[in-house]
Amino acid sequence: MKLTPKNDGTVRVRGAREHNLRNVDVDIPRDALVVFTGVSGSGKSSLAFGTLYAEAQRRYLESVSPYARRLFHQLSVPAVDSIDGLPPAVALQQQRGAPTTRSSVGSVTTLSNLLRMLYSRAGDYPPHQPLLYAESFSPNTAEGACTKCHGLGRVYEVTEQTMVPDPSLTIRERAIAAWPTAWGGQNQRDILVSLGYNVDIPWRDLPRKNRDWILFTEEQPQVPVYAGFTPAETRQALKRKMEPSYMGTFTGVKHHVLTTFANTQSALMKKRVAQFMLSTVCDVCHGKRLRPESLSVKFAGHDIAEIAALPLKRLSAVLAPFAVTGGHAHAANPEKTEVTKRITADLTARLAVLLNLGLGYLSLERSTPTLSPGELQRLRLATQLHSNLFGVVYVLDEPSAGLHPADTEALLDALDELKQSGNSIFVVEHELDVIRRADWIVDVGPGAGVNGGEVLYSGPPAGLASITESQTRRYLFPMATPSHAQRRTPKAWLKLSGITRNNLEALDAEFPLGIFTSVTGVSGSGKSTLVSQVLVELVAKRLGQKLKTEDEEADGLEQEAIVTTGGKIVSGMEHIRRLVVVDQKPIGRTPRSNMATYTGLFDHVRKLFATTKLARSRKYDAGRFSFNVAKGRCETCTGEGFVCVELLFLPSVYSPCPTCHGARFNAKTLEVLYCEKSIADVLALTVDAAADFFAEDPHVARALQVLQEVGLGYLRLGQPATELSGGEAQRVKLATELQRAERGNTLYILDEPTTGLHPSDVERLQRQLQNLVTAGNTVLVVEHDMQMIAASDWVIDIGPGAGDEGGRIVAAGPPNVIAKAKNSKTAPFLAATLL
Ligand code: ADP
Ligand code: ADP
Ligand code: ZN
Ligand code: ZN
Incomplete structure (x- = not known):
């Protein structure tokens, strides 16, 4: 590897061979918006992330730490002969696999720190209460956490009913469901036998005193255990002081549940014991997670937990006046007025960036695992916009994912701002609106996997028009207008009423059956809530279908409890025999699944x-x-x-x-x-x-x-699940479903299936989905891709805005009707596509 730093505004890559790249040479301008295009699997990410970003990161780590140098020497040197002129890089990559850290919108953006400072230094304290440090406003510190629930906001209770759900069983018949299933449970039972408890009568017939001791004792007696002995034999053996099989330690059932829950490293174990715990909102802090004295401090009349629960848009409106006046209440205290002004001005400036990126419907308390990968990436992007770095290359992975075209504009402006401050922006993207705004395009292809890996074109967008092998070309410069296929009419309707969750309130909705429907709307309008949450849960429940894989279930615990849920299916279930949800969640977390x-x-x-x-x-x-x-x-x-x-x-x-x-x-x-x-x-x-x-x-x-058929011909059979992108995982799931012989009457639900797909792959996916409908099934997608929406039989547009400005059905009907709907943010984009 030779390193010749040159600074003529060009990054020069020679001999890149990472993954499927075929000895690629390419020159890329700095201080520009560069978009990497090509069909899925062509090698865009291998070039942008696997080569350029990996090398920039390696050099950075080498420069800071000899320890890292040693490790990276063995580990991840990208396969490339040389790269010149490469600036340090920051990657804003969408998470492949599940996010593991427990964080919130407030912590990722560091806005929570500022807010705590505001409460500490400029909050309204009750008379005689001393000032609190900023830490006292965090539920994650000893100073701040509510002492009853330790800052969790919820308390966990273990009762006889949760631990012994069926008291007609005997202990031998596993009455104590909360015990470990395998050897551990048997061991506890044998210990009880040695202790003289009757394990062969129904649980409810045991004396209360015995039941309470077994469940709730904190004592941990050690007793001889005679494995495989009957109770009578055990009594004999004890009397004769026979040599036991081993000495066993008894643990009360509640103690077992609580310590396992608190200490286990295994998500599955945690999940298992959690089902024996009742969780209720903490009655001291009412779920606000802080001590009473922290909650007594107010700003603009709100305690900090209330402020953190506001949508960012409202939060910004609350704080904005203070940024100008510093607040009237402090007229007598100029220092406090100044502090208020400074912190609120900083907060509102940073919030403005988030609002611009279409994230105004989020709140600071919202936990990151409940965000979509696209939302998380935009949060990180917003944080970068404020960091005032320059001379850096930002490498982004499909930043438009999850964005309605109406929001994409703001994203492009944000990227432009980063560029104007002297940075380079490298983006892997399929969205044509983003590609058109590029200063420079690197088109990789022509096909996927071994059929790709070459740079077909590197230059300004207009030049791609003459590159005949490029699959991107015909979408960027369309030759023919899209044909208007015959629209199907609904065979029946699935009617829901009284839906209440997240931003939906007592909503009624009708979904057509036997046709292809797209659910549209700006991000945060409520599409996923309606389709992927409520509809899926209600239909699954009526069908008695289990939805989640074990792996995902283990995760469920980390997710927040849904506060309000309401809604029911009124009619139409008789037309649905099966529900299939094809989402982008990873199909496994270890290289073991493939x-x-x-x-x-x-x-x-x-x-x-x-x-x-x-x-x-x-x-x-x-x-x-x-x-x-x-x-x-x-x-x-x-x-x-x-x-x-x-x-x-x-x-x-x-x-x-x-x-x-x-x-x-x-x-x-x-x-x-x-x-x-x-x-x-x-x-x-x-x-x-x-x-x-x-x-x-x-x-x-x-x-x-x-x-x-779903466009995965380029993948290796043994490709570990951890290497698949969300879109690839989704198509693997779709293929698995397609493989089953179809009898019709299945409801297929897909959340943004076009993410990660090149327009030519979108076409292929569309054909597959249309085939499912032709075979007598219903397909329902949540979509932003106009190509896909225009080809649907029916569109349901949610909105008009995000968060509490959305949650309503703005329009429903065939695409040509939606294209003319007033008040629909989707209409103008759809109209442009249908021309
Ligand atoms: P794109 O970003 O254009 O969708 P990628 O760069 O992700 O394409 O993939 C290009 C090729 O490299 C594909 O055949 C893909 O299966 C393969 N590939 C991707 N990641 C890895 C990896 N970690 N190890 C081996 N092969 C990989
Ligand atoms: P879309 O799918 O249209 O982008 P969502 O259904 O994800 O919209 O979001 C609708 C509203 O519900 C938004 O205000 C969002 O912040 C909120 N929301 C979504 N999921 C959750 C959740 N798990 N917890 C709290 N609020 C949520
Ligand atoms: Zn509490
Ligand atoms: Zn081995």
Whole structure:
């Protein structure tokens, strides 16, 4: 790697080979808005993030820490010959996988710190109360946290009813549901036998005193345990002082639940014990999480918890007058007036940026796990806008995701501002409005995966018009107007009434069945609340369908309790047999799950391997070919192919397993070949290659064909779930669903399925969804993409604005009707697309 710092305003990349990049050379201007385009999987991110950002970060870390230099030497040097003229980089990347930190809008933007300072120094204190430090206004500090709920806002109770839901069972029959299911529960039962409790009569027939002791005692007696003995045998053994199997320690059930909840590292365990706890709002702080003395301090008549719960737009309106006057109440105290003025002016200036980015409907207390990735990215962007850095390159991943075209304009202005202050902006984007505003385009392609990885064009947008291989070209410079397909008419209606949640209040809504519907509206208007939350939950409940995977359930606990929910289905359920939600949540958090396992395709492949001659002679069954089973996998990495390297102060990094070098299986397993390929070789195939390889096997071939149809032919079968983008994960889910033989009457719900998709991929996705409708199903999407909306049979526009300015159905009807609707923010954009 040679480093020749040059400063002629150009970043020069030579020989980039990261992932699928084919020895790419490209020159990119600095101090400009550069947009990387190309179909999904073409290599845009590999160039922008995998090469440019990775290298900038590596250089930065090398310059600050020899320790980091050592680590990064082994770990993540991007495959590139040289990069010249690269400024330091800040990445505003959308999270792949789930956010782990518990933070709020206020903490991410650091606005909460300012607000605490405001309350500490310029709040109205009750008479005789001394001034509090800023920390006293944070529920995360000992000074501030409510002493009853420790700043959680909720208290957790464990009762006999929660721990023993069915008192007609005996202890042996697992009356105590809160005990661990496996050995731990048996152990506790055996201890109770040694202690002389009757474990063979119904729980409710035990004396109250015994029940209370078992559930609530804090004592932890140690007693001899005779494993496998009957109660009578145990009594005998105790009398004769026989040598016990071991000494066991009893733990009260409540104690077990509470300590597990407080101490376990496993989200699943936490989730398990949480079901035995009742949570109620703390009666001391009423959910405000702070001590009474902190809450007694007011600003503009509000305590700090109330202020933090206001939508940012209202917060800004409350604070703005103080920024001018400093507040009349302090006329006698010029110092306080000055402090008030300064802090509120700073707060309102920063809030203005957030409002401009269309985030005025959020509140400071809103926790980040409940935000969409796009919202989170815009929050971070707003924070950067205020940091006054210059000479930096910002690398962004689809910043328009989740944005209504009406909001995209403001985003572009924000990016422009960053550029004007002397920064470079590199953006990976599919939205045509963003691409048109670029100073420079780097178009990667022509196809995805091995069919992409080349820079087709690097220059100002107009020049792309002459690049015939570019898939981006025909959308940026449309040759033909979109055709108006025959619109379908609804077969029936699903009617909901009295919906109350988030910003929806007693809303009635009707969804047409048997056709393709888009739900539109500016971000924060209530689309997801209506469709992905209320509709999904109500329909799932009526169908008795379970919605979440175990992995997602483990997460549920971290999510906030929904405060108000109301609404019911009035009619139409008789037309729905099944509900399928295809979202962008990751399909797994570890490299252990991958596309082949998720779609079920791998089961068939393993069976094929088990039928080979060598496998049969060695008595290898299909399980042998799973990297989740001890028999066949590499033991060093327990089948992950990677080992996890923990880094101080940095996210941990996966590095290839030193034993199997990523093959994931042990040597014996790899000796078994099917058509001359080992199981590891098969996992390394792309879907396209595998489709040829397995052409003879109908099960596998069908699954592969569907993956190709949703545009994932470029992915490797064994591609770990952690490497898939949200959009790719969503398409894997869609393919899994498409693979099931369809009988119709299924309701498909998709939240912004076009995220991460190039217009040509959007077209392909549209065809798939239209096919589902033709087969007698209903498709309902939440969308911002006009191409998709224009092609729907029906549109439901929510709004008109965001937060409490939205939440109503502004218009509903076929696209041409919506295009003319007054008061709809979607109408003008739709009208322009339908021309
Ligand atoms: P785009 O950003 O254009 O959608 P990417 O740069 O993410 O495309 O991907 C380009 C190719 O590199 C794809 O074939 C993708 O599957 C592959 N790829 C992406 N991330 C990784 C990774 N971490 N390891 C190996 N291959 C990857
Ligand atoms: P859209 O999908 O149209 O972008 P949402 O349904 O996500 O809009 O949001 C509608 C309103 O509900 C917004 O004011 C938003 O801040 C609020 N909201 C959404 N989810 C939550 C949540 N989990 N907790 C609190 N408020 C929420
Ligand atoms: Zn409390
Ligand atoms: Zn290994």
